[in-house]
Amino acid sequence: MKIPAALKHKPVVVAEKYEKVDGRLARNSDAKGLSLGLAQWNDRGKIDISAKVWRYTGEKWSRQSEELPIHRVLDLSILICRTLEHFSEAYRYEHLYDPQASVIDRIGLQGDAMTVAICTDNEKINDDIKLFSQALSDDDEMIGERLRALSKILQDMGY
Template identity: 70%
Template sequence: MQIPTQLKHKPVIAAEDYSRIDGRAAYETDAQGLSLGLAQWNDRGQVDISAKVWRHTGEKWSRQSEELPLHRVLDLAILTCRSLLYFREEAYRHPKGYDEEHPVIDRVGLQGDAMTVAVCTENDHIDQDIRLFQDALGRDGELLGERLRVLSALLKDMGY
């Protein structure tokens, strides 16, 4: 299915076959494509690049399609990788999967400041939810590992 090109987000690079590889939802997802393009919020003289997940209901393109600035896509990748590392190397040390007294996992330096990565202790069900989260990571280990290996190889090819 071809993603729309007449809307405010202007695709430049597209993966129109995303529904076939959308994790455990592959072949049963409404996420039909991914694109990198010119952001819908661009003003005259200022052009930003955004990433977009294109959702289709089966009848029309959905308003639930999501558009993110590229730096946020990368910030989500950083948050994901740091979280995976935490659950692989640190969480098992704590009976509840996290240190109740010190829920901050890391501070990742970005733009002269830092992104604080922490267990969300404001969640009333964090003790149960963190276990469910860990279980889901275990189930999705192969899917995530495959994507991380691809990402790692691409970053190495780029000199990072």
């Protein structure tokens, strides 16, 4: 299925047939493609690049398709990587984190910092964090495959 090119998001680079590799949903996903293109919210004279996940209901392209500015996609990648790093050592804590120091890291970006922390406002955090950790463990092979691919590409780019 071809990603539509005549809608407000103007795809430039696409990954079609994404449903074949969509993690646990592979071969049974409504996410039919990914694209990088010109954002649908562009104002006249102002161009932003966005990433989009294209979802298809079986009858039409879904309103639940998500479009994110490219920097947010990268910020999510940073958040994921820092989270994975935390959970690789989380077994050291009784509750998989230190309740007295819930901030995992502060990552410098644009003259400030993105704070990565355990959500202690979640009243069921001690239960939810165990489920979260188990899900990370269950998906370790799939996540690792993608991180290795990303690492190789970043190294090839000089990062």
